[in-house]
Structures are given as C-alpha cells and as structure tokens.
Amino acid sequence: MIPPGLVISAPASGTGKTTVTLGLLRALAQDSVQIQPFKCGPDYIDPAFHRAACGRASFNLDSWTMDAGTINRIAACPADIALAEGAMGLFDGAMTHGALGHGTSADIARHMGWPVILVLDIAGQAQSVAAVAQGFTHFDPSVQVAGVILNRVGSMRHERLARAALAAADIPLFGALHRDTALHLPERHLGLVQAQEHAALDDAIAIMAARLREGVDLTAIRAAARGGRAQPPACWPAPPAQRIAIAQDAAFSFLYPHQLDAWRHAGAQILPFSPLADEAPDADADMVWLPGGYPELHAGRIAAAEHFMAGLRRHAATRPVHGECGGYMVLGAAIVDHDGTEHAMAGLLGLVTSHAERRLHLGYRQAELRAPLPGLPIGTRLLGHEFHYSTILAQPDPPLMNVADADGAPVTESGSYRGHVSGSFFHLIASMP
Numbered sequence: 001m002i003p004p005g006l007v008i009s010a011p012a013s014g015t016g017k018t019t020v021t022l023g024l025l026r027a028l029a030q031d032s033v034q035i036q037p038f039k040c041g042p043d044y045i046d047p048a049f050h051r052a053a054c055g056r057a058s059f060n061l062d063s064w065t066m067d068a069g070t071i072n073r074i075a076a077c078p079a080d081i082a083l084a085e086g087a088m089g090l091f092d093g094a095m096t097h098g099a100l101g102h103g104t105s106a107d108i109a110r111h112m113g114w115p116v117i118l119v120l121d122i123a124g125q126a127q128s129v130a131a132v133a134q135g136f137t138h139f140d141p142s143v144q145v146a147g148v149i150l151n152r153v154g155s156m157r158h159e160r161l162a163r164a165a166l167a168a169a170d171i172p173l174f175g176a177l178h179r180d181t182a183l184h185l186p187e188r189h190l191g192l193v194q195a196q197e198h199a200a201l202d203d204a205i206a207i208m209a210a211r212l213r214e215g216v217d218l219t220a221i222r223a224a225a226r227g228g229r230a231q232p233p234a235c236w237p238a239p240p241a242q243r244i245a246i247a248q249d250a251a252f253s254f255l256y257p258h259q260l261d262a263w264r265h266a267g268a269q270i271l272p273f274s275p276l277a278d279e280a281p282d283a284d285a286d287m288v289w290l291p292g293g294y295p296e297l298h299a300g301r302i303a304a305a306e307h308f309m310a311g312l313r314r315h316a317a318t319r320p321v322h323g324e325c326g327g328y329m330v331l332g333a334a335i336v337d338h339d340g341t342e343h344a345m346a347g348l349l350g351l352v353t354s355h356a357e358r359r360l361h362l363g364y365r366q367a368e369l370r371a372p373l374p375g376l377p378i379g380t381r382l383l384g385h386e387f388h389y390s391t392i393l394a395q396p397d398p399p400l401m402n403v404a405d406a407d408g409a410p411v412t413e414s415g416s417y418r419g420h421v422s423g424s425f426f427h428l429i430a431s432m433p
Contacts, residue, residue, distance in 0.1 A: 002075045003036060004228035005082030005114040006146065006221065009090040009105045011132060015121040016151035018046060019183050021085040023208035025053035027218055028081070030209065036079035040105040041087035042364075042385040042429060044254040044292070050085070053205050059258045063107035064098030064364050064406065065383035065429040069235070071100065071111060074258045076231035081222060084108060090116060090136060090143070094364050094406035098383065099430065103364060103406075106143045113227030115146035117174060122162055123152040130165035137171065146224040147172030149216060152179050174224075175216030182207045237431070239268035240374035241320070245285035249274040251302060252327060254292035256429065273308075275330070276301055280311020287320045287374055288312065290327025292427060296355040296390065299335045299343035309346055316348050320374050321421045325388055328415065328423030329353045336393070348421040350396035357391040361413065364406040365426050371400055371417045381432040386413060386425050400424050 008021045021037070028035045037050035037058035042065070050058035059074045061084060066074075075082065086105030093104035101107030109116050118136055122129045129150070137145040148166065153159045153176045166173050177183070182204070212218070244263065246255065252275060260270060271282040276298060281288045295302055302308075315321060323331040332351025336342050340356045367382040376382075382401070392413070400415030400422050415424025 001078070002072065002112065002227070002229050002231050003077065003079040003082045004225040005038075005084060005112060006225050007040065007084045007086055007105055007109040007114050007116045008119060009040075009086035009109075009116050010119040010121075011136065012089045016119050016177070016183075017085055018049065019208055020119050020149055020151070020177070020212070021083060022049055022053045022205050023212035024083060024216075024218075024221065025050060026205050026209035027212050028083075028222070029054040031218070033222070034078065034080040036077045036082045038075070038082060038084035039087070040084055040108045041093075041103055042387070042427065043087060044256070046085055047257060048253070049201075052201055057257050057261075059261070060256055060429075061108050061112075062103060062429060063101035063111065064094055064103030065385075067099040067430075068111065070430060071108070072231050073234040075112060076234065081225045082112075082114065084112075084114065090118070091139065096406050096408070098364065098406070099432075106140060109144070110140075110142050113229075115144040115224055115226050117146055117221065117224070118148045119151050120148050121151050122158070123154065123179070126158060126161040127165035129162050130169040130171060133166060133171045134169050144226075147174050149174050150176035153177065154179060174221055175212075177211055177215050180211060183211065234265070236262050236266040238375055239263040239266050240289075240322075240376075241268065241285075241287035243269045243271060243282070243284060243286045245271040245273055245281035245288045245315075247275050247281075247288075247290045247327065248272040249276045250293070251276050251295045251298040252291045252293045254325065254427065255289075259428075275305050275308040278305040278307045280307050281315055283311070285315065285319070287322070288315050290321070290323040290330055290423075292325030292327055292388075295326040295330050296335055296337055299337045299341075302330060303343040303345065312346055313348065316419070316421050319420060321348065322373060323423035324427055325386075325425050328425060329390060331421055331423045333394070349416055349418050349423060350394060351392070351416060351423070352394040353390040354393050355390050358389040359391055361386050361388050361425065365403055365411060366406070366408075367401040367403045367426055369401050371398065371422065373422060376431060382426065382428055382430070383432060384427045384429045386411070386427065388425055401426065
C-alpha cells in the first residue's frame with residue numbers, strides 16, 4: 001500500500017527544506033505517527049539524515065531514472081503518512097524526459113498524488129512572498145500546492161506582514177520558523193556533512209522538531225496528506241551476485257537504499273565490511289562492491305589499510321569487484337588529495353585521480369555497457385548520475401561504458417575495466433531492457 005503523503009519543496013535550493021523535513025519527521029515520530037521518509041531525485045546524504053530523524057530508512061524516488069513501476073514499488077510501505085523532501089526548486093530538473101519525467105520534485109508529486117508544502121525563505125522580503133506562492137500554486141494545475149511554511153522570518157512584525165499578504169491571496173499558511181543559528185547543519189564539497197559524522201546530530205534534530213512544534217500546525221499538515229493507494233505485488237530486479245561484500249563506512253557510504261532493499265528481497269546476502277577499520281571483504285563473497293563516498297578525505301588511512309588491500313586483491317584475482325565513483329578511485333593506482341599528496345591505492349586499475357584539481361562533475365547520465373558487469377551483458381542501458389569534484393589524471397584501461405548526459409551529449413568519464421575489476425564515476429540507479 002502506498003501511503004498518503006506530502007512533498008516538502010521550495011522555489012530553490014538553500015531555502016530550508018531539509019530543516020523543515022527533519023523537524024517534521026522527528027516531531028511526527030514523537031507523536032507515534034508511522035512516517036515514511038523519501039528523497040526526490042538522486043541524493044545519498046539527505047536520506048541518512050531522514051533515518052536519524054525518525055528511525056526509518058529513507059528511499060529515493062527519481063522520475064528521470066525510474067519508471068512508474070519502480071517508483072510505486074519503492075513507495076509502497078506500511079505507514080500513516082509519507083514525507084518526501086524535494087531537490088532544488090519544485091520544477092527544476094533535466095531538459096529531457098527520462099523514465100517518467102524530467103527528474104523534478106513536481107514529477108513525483110504529480111505521479112504520487114501527494115500535495116506540495118512550499119518552504120519559502122522570506123529573508124529580504126515580506127508581502128512579496130504572496131506573489132511567489134501564488135505563482136507556484138498556479139504554474140502547473142496538475143501539481144497541488146497545499147500551502148506554505150515561512151522560513152528565516154526576522155521578527156513578529158515581519159511574520160504579520162507575510163501572513164496578511166498570504167491570507168489576501170488565499171494561500172494556506174501552515175506556520176513559520178524564525179531565524180535561528182541552531183537550525184544550521186555543517187556542509188562540505190558534496191553537500192551536508194554525513195549524518196554518521198555529525199556528533200551532535202540528535203540534539204540538532206531535536207531543536208528542529210521543537211521549533212516546528214512552536215511555529216507550525218502539525219495537525220493541519222497531517223490532514224493535508226493525500227494520494228494513498230494500493231500497489232500490485234512487486235517484481236524485484238535480479239541482484240548482481242548471491243553474496244555481495246559491500247564496503248560501508250564514512251569513506252564508502254553512497255549506495256542507494258532501494259538497491260540494497262531490492263537485492264535483499266531478491267535473496268542476496270549483504271556482507272558489509274569497513275576499509276577504514278582495515279577489514280577485508282568476506283572470503284566467501286561472490287562479488288565485492290565499493291560504493292562512492294569520500295575516499296579523498298581518508299586517502300592516507302585507506303592506503304595504509306594493508307589487510308583490506310590484500311583481501312581486495314585476493315578477491316579480484318578470481319571474482320568480480322566493482323567500484324562506483326569513490327570506490328572506483330580506490331580501485332585505481334593512486335589518489336592525489338586536496339593538499340597535493342599522492343596516496344597509493346589498490347592498483348587493480350590504472351586510474352589516477354586528483355582532488356587537488358577540483359572541478360564539479362554533476363548531472364544525470366545515460367550509459368551503455370561496452371563490457372559485461374555481473375548480471376548485465378554488453379549493450380545493457382543504464383540510467384544514473386554523476387556527482388564528484390575529482391579530476392582524472394590517468395585512465396589507461398579499456399572503457400567500461402559509453403556515457404552521455406541527460407541531453408545525449410557524450411561524457412568523457414567512461415569508466416574502465418581490467419580482468420575481474422571494473423569501475424566508473426557513474427552512479428547506477430536503474431538498468432533498462
């Protein structure tokens with residue numbers, strides 16, 4: 001059963017969507033509401049914060065890479081209400097259509113029938129907020145805007161002016177959050193500092209929940225949720241192997257929960273290990289998967305993890321190893337960190353990357369395999385995304401895939417392979433027939 005839900009969105013990034021989402025998740029969980037979090041679009045970091053806020057795993061719903069059946073399968077769960085945090089602005093996404101749409105939060109709201117709550121940062125404006133809200137409310141009649149939450153309100157007078165303008169425009173207001181430095185979360189080059197690295201995260205989320213209780217009508221928000229419906233039995237995609245050893249720690253954390261969930265439902269055994277703790281992959285694993293993350297921040301520790309490196313090399317001699325983004329970098333010959341220091345990596349591929357020469361690589365990607373991956377033959381079409389700052393200095397091995405952006409323009413980050421080892425900067429979300 002897909003629960004009734006709401007999408008927390010905004011006109012742009014940086015307006016406070018995450019603060020509002022985390023506060024609502026914690027406050028509703030405190031009220032014994034069964035709440036299921038989601039994240040619109042490709043994002044590895046926010047779902048971990050969602051889980052910390054309410055105790056339930058958060059899943060990504062992405063209209064560019066996922067077809068309707070996949071989105072429905074992921075969204076089906078036992079819950080009283082679903083809460084999906086949007087990405088960027090409500091209508092921001094790719095120019096071209098993917099599996100279901102443009103990859104926008106509006107696509108998910110439309111498909112699920114979940115109304116939108118707009119978070120509006122009114123620092124620097126007052127009555128003009130009504131014009132912004134009215135524009136979003138009427139821009140696309142197929143997307144229902146249930147109302148707004150004001151953020152970064154400067155004073156009670158400031159709030160009264162905005163409230164009066166919204167009331168005159170007949171825009172429902174769920175509440176307001178005043179400016180508060182305690183509502184800030186630390187960031188780094190790929191977004192927020194990861195949840196597992198935030199020492200005072202629980203206290204920070206508790207403050208967010210308290211502010212939401214003070215300034216927002218939680219009862220009205222629950223009543224605004226819509227769109228629940230039955231979902232046919234799910235068809236789970238085949239896992240890449242039966243026993244999958246997956247690196248999981250602060251350096252290797254970028255693996256989508258919907259993939260792990262699907263692999264488990266399909267009967268795969270997940271065998272986690274920590275390279276940062278110098279743990280080797282399970283000797284009985286059929287495949288090793290190194291997810292993305294922040295290896296450039298831990299390059300020295302990874303290079304010194306002799307037990308991990310030896311176990312990885314033993315496995316690669318006879319069985320598949322695959323790395324995504326940061327995992328791909330670790331499979332290579334070396335990583336140059338931010339300070340320009342070179343650290344030797346596994347050497348299973350010839351890849352050399354540098355974080356000292358930073359350049360943002362970001363966007364949806366479509367790919368076609370030029371070499372097979374476990375369970376995926378040559379020619380398989382893949383949909384995913386790329387998000388990193390590292391620069392390739394050397395990539396001498398044969399290319400793993402042909403890659404293009406959302407508009408079909410070729411992308412040079414093609415990945416590579418050697419023997420049983422493969423990797424790419426491409427983050428897989430879905431494979432296509």
